[in-house]
Amino acid sequence: MRRSRSVKILATLGPASNDQKIIEELVRAGADVFRINMSHASHDVLRETVAKIRAVEKTIRYPIGILVDLQGPKLRVGKFAEGSVMLTPGETFTLDTSEMPGDKTRVYLPHPEIFSSVKVGDRLLLDDGKLELKVAAKSAEAINCSIVYGGKLSDRKGVSLPDTLLGMGALTEKDRADLQAGLEVEADWIALSFVQRPEDIIDVRKIVQGRAGVLAKIEKPQAIDQLDEIIKLSDAIMIARGDLGVEMPLEAVPGLQKRMIRMCRRMGKPVVVATQMLESMITSPVPTRAEVSDVSIAVFEGADAIMLSAESASGSYPVQAVATMNKIAVAVEQDSNFQAIIRAQATQPEATAADAISAATRQVAETLDLAAIVTYTSSGSTGIRASRERPAKPIIALSPKISTVRRLSLVWGLHCVQTEDAISLDDMVDRACAIAYLEGIARPGDRVAITAGVPLGTPGATNMLRIAFVGQDGAGGS
Numbered sequence: 001m002r003r004s005r006s007v008k009i010l011a012t013l014g015p016a017s018n019d020q021k022i023i024e025e026l027v028r029a030g031a032d033v034f035r036i037n038m039s040h041a042s043h044d045v046l047r048e049t050v051a052k053i054r055a056v057e058k059t060i061r062y063p064i065g066i067l068v069d070l071q072g073p074k075l076r077v078g079k080f081a082e083g084s085v086m087l088t089p090g091e092t093f094t095l096d097t098s099e100m101p102g103d104k105t106r107v108y109l110p111h112p113e114i115f116s117s118v119k120v121g122d123r124l125l126l127d128d129g130k131l132e133l134k135v136a137a138k139s140a141e142a143i144n145c146s147i148v149y150g151g152k153l154s155d156r157k158g159v160s161l162p163d164t165l166l167g168m169g170a171l172t173e174k175d176r177a178d179l180q181a182g183l184e185v186e187a188d189w190i191a192l193s194f195v196q197r198p199e200d201i202i203d204v205r206k207i208v209q210g211r212a213g214v215l216a217k218i219e220k221p222q223a224i225d226q227l228d229e230i231i232k233l234s235d236a237i238m239i240a241r242g243d244l245g246v247e248m249p250l251e252a253v254p255g256l257q258k259r260m261i262r263m264c265r266r267m268g269k270p271v272v273v274a275t276q277m278l279e280s281m282i283t284s285p286v287p288t289r290a291e292v293s294d295v296s297i298a299v300f301e302g303a304d305a306i307m308l309s310a311e312s313a314s315g316s317y318p319v320q321a322v323a324t325m326n327k328i329a330v331a332v333e334q335d336s337n338f339q340a341i342i343r344a345q346a347t348q349p350e351a352t353a354a355d356a357i358s359a360a361t362r363q364v365a366e367t368l369d370l371a372a373i374v375t376y377t378s379s380g381s382t383g384i385r386a387s388r389e390r391p392a393k394p395i396i397a398l399s400p401k402i403s404t405v406r407r408l409s410l411v412w413g414l415h416c417v418q419t420e421d422a423i424s425l426d427d428m429v430d431r432a433c434a435i436a437y438l439e440g441i442a443r444p445g446d447r448v449a450i451t452a453g454v455p456l457g458t459p460g461a462t463n464m465l466r467i468a469f470v471g472q473d474g475a476g477g478s
Helices: 020-029 043-060 112-117 173-184 198-208 221-225 227-233 241-247 250-267 289-301 318-333 338-344 353-367 381-388 402-410 425-438
Strands: 008-013 033-037 065-069 084-087 092-096 106-108 123-126 131-138 142-149 151-154 189-192 213-218 236-240 271-274 305-308 372-376 395-399 414-418 447-453 462-470
Touching: 008 318, 008 402, 020 043, 020 318, 033 043, 043 065, 043 173, 065 173, 065 402, 092 131, 123 142, 173 189, 173 198, 189 198, 198 213, 198 227, 213 221, 213 227, 221 227, 227 250, 236 241, 236 250, 241 250, 241 271, 250 271, 250 289, 289 305, 289 318, 289 338, 305 318, 353 372, 353 381, 353 447, 353 462, 372 381, 372 425, 381 395, 381 402, 381 414, 381 447, 395 402, 395 425, 402 414, 425 447, 425 462
Parallel strands: 008 033, 008 305, 033 065, 065 189, 092 106, 189 213, 213 236, 236 271, 271 305, 372 395, 372 447, 395 414
Antiparallel strands: 084 151, 092 142, 123 131, 131 142, 447 462
8 A cells, every 4th residue: 555645644543433444444544653642541442452553554564653642741720619610800819739629719739849830920821721820929838820811610620831840750650651551562652741841851762762752742832942952852743733822822833833843854853743633523524724724734844744633533524534634635745836845945964974865865866757765774764864855756665673664654755664674785676676666656667766774784874875777577677
């Protein structure tokens, strides 16, 4: 199976799509990677879902990536005596350490880290930003606030602190258990929520130890302040626009999205654009015009992947949502302006042999109108470098490791195939040409560009570019 687009589609699984038959339909409709949200999945559900995905992968013989999304800390107020209260702008409201049910003047806040970190003048956003409080005074037992934007506040609603760097890590005890469960089922990516600082990524990398890719979800303003370092330490990032839009001005999010996509491309890190991309398709079989435009912008910007959340997890039309996203992406990439826009965003290669060869390979492939670029990649780094150049020609990533092939399913433009390591240069050329032929990407008489590291099998040492003809039998020739 081969996609007719370069951008990848990441679909969230949930009650509407957890059946093996539906999972297969989602893959055939266009899903390349599946997200399992540990906010809603037990370890048993995780194991069962992974088994279903791997069964589908075996049936259709197409590598599927699995992303396990850790919940992260959930900051919530306590309960009210009557279930909810109305907060009036201009009045005062207190968050305190008393476990007594709340009323219109106060409520329990079971998070000591907030009391130790918040400062006078900081904002507290409640219920996804619908209500806003401002800290007027604080002590170890109480945070006294003025109500800026009021409204109804119910039991256990969420608290966001856009102005406060909390003295807590991104991993809770639940996250640590979920992370271990994700590694045990051999998840390809681990997504880390609530990232505030580079140290959050370092903590996870120590546990993961290369067994999965570490994806940082950028959803807090504090992460924006140290974005460069966070991207460097991560294997990929997700632009979690929903949470960003709660804690930051909504009008700032589109510019941040463009900035982050370009930063990731410059650093050679995959980037996922997420949240509310086809939100109306939770209840409707067709999206709005604005949603189609939103998805298109992410594709035009060169994002590696675009994500569906509730649309595919709990919506009424999960398969249609994936098929719609696929149709939008294909249309954008076939647009006459697409290549010019992608090329205008190109960045200079790093001063390494591997990056220079990847840049040269793109130029050679386009100048000579080659059928494809074939790259041998053990760790995945060579494939990601080839993708970073955003060539107009298909990229075939060959790896002996199924874990690498699955992980690269998130990366722009890569058609991933597991194959044994080549034993010689001739074998490398023959194998590359044969796979390009068998995958329906090259025909006899076409030429392909082949990149690899010599000596063969040396991870991360791309130092060779070869052009080969595809023979009548699919084998290669110089």
